[in-house]
Amino acid sequence: MTTRNRVPALGAEGWFTPDADSPALIGQRCTTCGTYAFPRADLGCPSPTCAGTEMVETELSRRGKVWSYTDARYQPPPPYVVPGDEHVPFAIAAVHLAEEGLVVMGQVVAGVGVGELTVGTEMAVVVDVLFSDDETDHLVWKWKPVTETSATVATQGATR
Amino acid sequence: MTDHEVAVLGVGMHPWGKWGRNFVEYGVAAARDALRDAGIAWSDVQFVSGADTMRNGYPGYVSGATFAQAMGWNGARVASSYAACASGVTAIEAARTRILAGLCDVALVVGADTTPKGFLAPNAGDRPTDPDWLRFRLVGATNPTYFALAARRRMDLYGATSEDFAKVKVKNAGNGVNNPNARYRKAVTVDDVLNSPVVADPLHLLEICATSDGGAALVLCSMEFASRHAGSAGSPVRVAGVSTVTPTYPNTIIDLPDMSTDSTAVVAAPGNTFKESIAASVYEEAGIGPEDLSLAEVYDLSTALELDWCEDMGLCKRGEAERLLNDGDLDLGGRIPVNPSGGLASFGEAVPAQAIAQVCEVTWQLRGQAAGRQVEGATVGVTANQGLFGHGSSVLLRR
Numbered sequence: 001m002t003t004r005n006r007v008p009a010l011g012a013e014g015w016f017t018p019d020a021d022s023p024a025l026i027g028q029r030c031t032t033c034g035t036y037a038f039p040r041a042d043l044g045c046p047s048p049t050c051a052g053t054e055m056v057e058t059e060l061s062r063r064g065k066v067w068s069y070t071d072a073r074y075q076p077p078p079p080y081v082v083p084g085d086e087h088v089p090f091a092i093a094a095v096h097l098a099e100e101g102l103v104v105m106g107q108v109v110a111g112v113g114v115g116e117l118t119v120g121t122e123m124a125v126v127v128d129v130l131f132s133d134d135e136t137d138h139l140v141w142k143w144k145p146v147t148e149t150s151a152t153v154a155t156q157g158a159t160r
Numbered sequence: 161m162t163d164h165e166v167a168v169l170g171v172g173m174h175p176w177g178k179w180g181r182n183f184v185e186y187g188v189a190a191a192r193d194a195l196r197d198a199g200i201a202w203s204d205v206q207f208v209s210g211a212d213t214m215r216n217g218y219p220g221y222v223s224g225a226t227f228a229q230a231m232g233w234n235g236a237r238v239a240s241s242y243a244a245c246a247s248g249v250t251a252i253e254a255a256r257t258r259i260l261a262g263l264c265d266v267a268l269v270v271g272a273d274t275t276p277k278g279f280l281a282p283n284a285g286d287r288p289t290d291p292d293w294l295r296f297r298l299v300g301a302t303n304p305t306y307f308a309l310a311a312r313r314r315m316d317l318y319g320a321t322s323e324d325f326a327k328v329k330v331k332n333a334g335n336g337v338n339n340p341n342a343r344y345r346k347a348v349t350v351d352d353v354l355n356s357p358v359v360a361d362p363l364h365l366l367e368i369c370a371t372s373d374g375g376a377a378l379v380l381c382s383m384e385f386a387s388r389h390a391g392s393a394g395s396p397v398r399v400a401g402v403s404t405v406t407p408t409y410p411n412t413i414i415d416l417p418d419m420s421t422d423s424t425a426v427v428a429a430p431g432n433t434f435k436e437s438i439a440a441s442v443y444e445e446a447g448i449g450p451e452d453l454s455l456a457e458v459y460d461l462s463t464a465l466e467l468d469w470c471e472d473m474g475l476c477k478r479g480e481a482e483r484l485l486n487d488g489d490l491d492l493g494g495r496i497p498v499n500p501s502g503g504l505a506s507f508g509e510a511v512p513a514q515a516i517a518q519v520c521e522v523t524w525q526l527r528g529q530a531a532g533r534q535v536e537g538a539t540v541g542v543t544a545n546q547g548l549f550g551h552g553s554s555v556l557l558r559r
Contacts, residue, residue: 011288012298035410036423047427048409067414068316070308070360076300077281079293092299094309094414101424103414105309107299114361119316130298140298 009130009138015039016127016141017059023127024062025104025141028055036060036100060102063146064095066121067103071114081138083131093143095123109144122146164445166259167386167396168557169266170198170379171520176343176372176507180274183216186375186513187227187272194268198379200389203234205379206264209255210240211247211271211512214283223512224251227270237264245459246404246547247271248376248515249555253402255380265385271512272375280371292417292548299419303461304368306416308360311464315362318479320464322362326353327485328463329367329505335492336502338532341517343372344506353463367463372508376516378523397526399519401446401556407434416548435472438544438552443474446556450474453496454538455525457518459545460503469544470498492533500525500533515553518543526559 008015015038017024027038030045032052037045038060045052075087091108108117109128123143130140172193174186187210195202210224219226224240237258241250248271255267280303287293295301314320330350336342348366356365381389386396408430410422415434432440443449450473458469467481475496476484489495501507501521504514522541524530538559545553 009298010286011294030426033426035426038420046409046422049427068309068313070305070312070362072300072302072305072360073358074302076296076302078284079282079286079297080300081297090300092301092305092309099425101410103412103421105295105299105301105414105419119313 005136006139007136009140012140016125023125023141024059025125026057027060027100027102029058030055036102038100038102038104060104061097061099063122063124064097064104066117066119066123067094067096068119069093069108069114069117081131083129091117093117093123095143107140107142109142112145116145164260165383165398165400166256166380167383167398168378168519168523169200169381169386169389169396170194170196171523172197172377173341173517173520174272174375175341176374176510178343179373181373183213183272183274183373183375184219184226184230186274186373187223187270187377188230190272190375190377190513191227191231191268191270194377194379200266200379202231205234205236205266205268207237207239207255207258207267209251209267209269210238211251211269211516212240212242213273213512214242215276216274223270223272243551243553244548245509245511245545246515246551246553247512248517249402249545249553250404250551252378252380252399252516252519252555253404256399256402259380259382266379266381269378269380269516270375271377271516273510273512274373275371275510291419295417295419301419302360303416304360304363306414307368307462307465308363309414310468311363311462312361314464314467318482320467320482322354323350324467324482324485325362325367325463326350326364328460328466329353331485331491332460332466332499332503332505335500335533336506339502339506342502342506343370343374343508344502363462363464369461369504370508372510374507374510374513374517376513376520378516378519395559397523397557397559399555400448400558401442401554403438403442403445403552403554405437405441405552406550408432408437411550433472434550434552435469435546438546438554439473441552442542442554442556446558448540448556448558452540453542455497455500455522455535455541457499457501457503457521457541457543459514460499460505461509463505466498466503473542473544492535497535500530500535502533515543515545518545519555519557522555522557526557
């Protein structure tokens with residue numbers, strides 16, 4: 001059996017840790033004022049009152065709470081790539097990360113529908129397949145509800 | 161602030177639809193309509209301000225010149241503005257400021273679009289540094305995704321229901337029945353809305369605005385020119401305020417096309433959200449508050465977004481828009497009718513024309529010419545909208 005390539009999806013290179021066992025989004029922090037940015041703010045601190053130009057990479061909180069959520073019942077148009085033969089509706093969540101004061105949107109893992117979500121639901125970040133082609137899995141971050149069984153793993157993963 | 165006012169001398173529209181013809185045709189029709197309404201000749205126009213379209217090739221990127229050439233070069237100064245859904249108001253602002261600067265007396269503002277079917281999507285080609293490309297590729301986030309995130313928050317925070325949202329569509333469709341420029345002129349029921357397919361939970365197909373072809377135009381002029389031109393015709397409708405503000409950091413509401421917000425870790429969220437700041441700045445500039453309004457035309461890209469806008473524009477407190485709706489306050493004949501034109505629910509969106517069309521409607525309302533959908537005794541009206549990437553868009557008009 002050949003090993004498949006696992007690479008971040010085009011445009012998401014450097015947006016999350018490559019180690020799928022302990023996934024985290026990678027943002028940036030201003031060395032002058034300490035504010036966060038995700039995705040990267042390579043042109044300097046996004047705060048208008050800060051003159052900082054040095055932003056350093058930082059792993060973001062692995063857990064957050066749902067700010068809002070929806071789903072994609074209809075197939076999104078290109079450049080979205082349908083994984084598999086036909087569109088399967090998926091949920092989308094915008095999750096608030098308390099420490100960073102950021103809301104980050106992402107797909108919710110397959111099999112979790114909007115009926116299992118509410119504003120405030122605790123979510124953990126995972127790295128999952130966005131779509132695959134012949135030899136490569138194109139990876140992206142997704143959100144997954146924190147359940148009793150997944151809580152232990154996620155807590156361990158949150159060690160920084 | 162009367163020294164900052166300009167007059168709306170003429171308004172015109174090409175009806176909205178899915179006509180499939182060249183957008184220039186709609187723009188020229190609307191422009192000629194507006195010139196006729198103003199009672200001036202094309203040769204009298206000193207400045208042409210076009211609102212651009214991104215989906216019709218090069219002529220769309222230089223729309224001001226495109227419309228000017230189609231009407232016959234008259235030597236006027238020209239500008240072409242793109243600000244997504246706010247393009248129309250950006251073009252209005254270019255004309256207004258040129259008039260207020262004393263650099264011209266008469267300006268023509270034109271926007272028109274021909275739109276493809278289905279979801280609005282980015283142009284073709286891989287652009288992994290473009291947030292508008294990334295949100296489709298990495299998340300599959302369409303425009304309705306964002307409308308639905310806003311709708312779901314109203315439900316979970318304020319107890320809004322799908323029936324509440326459906327009633328917005330019922331109201332706007334009812335208003336649009338009597339608007340000859342609307343694309344959809346058919347009344348709908350709450351059941352019709354709730355029985356249409358869910359596109360992005362909790363929003364149904366009939367709650368999300370379609371994309372349309374259409375064109376709208378305005379003739380704006382200095383107050384001095386208006387009084388000379390109008391003679392005894394009475395006082396014209398005036399533009400008392402325009403808002404084209406950007407957000408203030410940190411912008412904490414996730415919105416098109418971003419996949420994340422700014423951070424509140426170091427700088428606290430501002431007192432006003434972006435949309436609230438659009439309203440605050442137009443009221444401040446006009447010296448007129450929400451309590452003075454006779455009507456509002458707000459951007460109902462979805463049913464729930466109309467309710468958000470009612471609060472953003474200060475018509476009620478946060479979380480109270482459903483009560484206004486259910487009390488009939490937003491209906492024609494109610495305390496503060498919202499979208500008497502029928503709104504995007506009846507028009508569908510013709511991006512560069514839509515914000516101009518909102519001003520056309522308020523102008524007809526303030527003149528008492530909105531037959532079949534007239535807000536009785538209207539004296540003050542406001543429009544509200546927001547363009548992708550952070551373009552505020554609001555115009556306050558008064559008689």
